[in-house]
Amino acid sequence: MHSRHDTLGERVFDVANYLFLTIFACVTVLPFVYIVAGSFTTEAELAARDFFIIPKDYSIAAxxxxxxxxxxxxxxxxxxxxxxxxxxxxxxxxxxxxxxxxxxxxxxxxxxxxxxxxxxxxxxxxxxxxxxxxxxxxxxxxxxxxxxxxxxxxxxxxxxxxxxxxxxxxxxxxxxxxxxxxxxxxxxxxxxxxxxxxxxxxxxxxxxxxxxxxxxxxxxxxxxxxxxxxxxxxxxxxxxxxxxxxxxxxxxxxxxxxxxxxxxxxxxxxxxxxxxxxxxxxxxxxxxxxxxxx
The missing domain is CATH 1.10.3720.10 (MetI-like)
Known part of the structure; x- marks a missing residue:
């Protein structure tokens, strides 16, 4: 019985497929992560940093x-x-x-x-x-x-x-x-x-x-x-x-x-x-x- 991945082309396709899906998932999730991080920070940090996922100055004022x-x-x-x-x-x-x-x-x-x-x-x-x-x-x-x-x-x-x-x-x-x-x-x-x-x-x-x-x-x-x-x-x-x-x-x-x-x-x-x-x-x-x- 042959292996499911018995050619180089299939392995390359799988790697490329997983890589594409990972990048796509990150592109989808990161904006929401930024929204969550931005809701816990200050106005000064939001004005100073265009994008971040971990705020430096935490605030729950919002x-x-x-x-x-x-x-x-x-x-x-x-x-x-x-x-x-x-x-x-x-x-x-x-x-x-x-x-x-x-x-x-x-x-x-x-x-x-x-x-x-x-x-x-x-x-x-x-x-x-x-x-x-x-x-x-x-x-x-x-x-x-x-x-x-x-x-x-x-x-x-x-x-x-x-x-x-x-x-x-x-x-x-x-x-x-x-x-x-x-x-x-x-x-x-x-x-x-x-x-x-x-x-x-x-x-x-x-x-x-x-x-x-x-x-x-x-x-x-x-x-x-x-x-x-x-x-x-x-x-x-x-x-x-x-x-x-x-x-x-x-x-x-x-x-x-x-x-x-x-x-x-x-x-x-x-x-x-x-x-x-x-x-x-x-x-x-x-x-x-x-x-x-x-």
Missing amino acids: YQYIFSSSTIFRSIGVSIFITVVGTITNLAFTLTMAYSLSRKDLMGRNTIMNLVIFSMLFSGGMIPTYLVVKELGMIDSYAAVILPGAISAFNLIVIKNFFQNLPPGLEESARIDGCTELGVLWRIVLPLSKPIIATFGLFYAVGHWNNFFSALLYLNDHLKWPLQVVLREMVMLSQLAVGDMSNMDPNFVRPPDQAVKMAVIVVGTVPILMLYPFLQKHFAKGMLLGSIKG
Whole structure:
């Protein structure tokens, strides 16, 4: 039996491939490392050094400024609520509709699919969407942030293709045993779909966590603002002391504007990054499962 690497060309290719991927990974990671380092330093160092990954003068003034008000903690709770409820809503609507459209005996299946594809190419736009949300009485409620984007047409098509590729014998056996369509979905299809559920669940969760425009558009009560909107306001109004300066030490020095921006990126990014390790084993597999139609 021949070795897997039995030619010089294959070994050279492997070395070049690993080298390229390492360089690409560094190019991807280093900017974020710089952001983290910059959030823990002073204005003087940020002005003096163009790039660094280890600050010389450590300072947590930017984080003291961000967390100086209880508003930030309330907004984190709001963001977690919107992300969890929104992701569950997205998955529930997308999975049930995708499973229905994957059934070849569904009446009007092609017409519905054409409408789904049409929605990918054309949309009403911001103003008509706002008017619909307003007429439904959802202004200043979390439903306005969650329900208008409850189903992603692209995700729906990918998941539908995945469902169509499942062995039909499993579903037929379940029906012979007395399972209803909902029972087949819950007992057979979903347990086999963990990779794709984890993948698109992560996509939906990241979308909800990073979304600030919908909240800015539909939520008038600042107490209902999620983290991204509050952080945006802190960056825009940092000169006006958005943080509660009265609760801070009298000797507190106002943090540099650039460090505040970097700290805002860290605070807004790290929580959602913590989800990835729990979904990593399913993520790579789920990215490909629904993309190939058998």
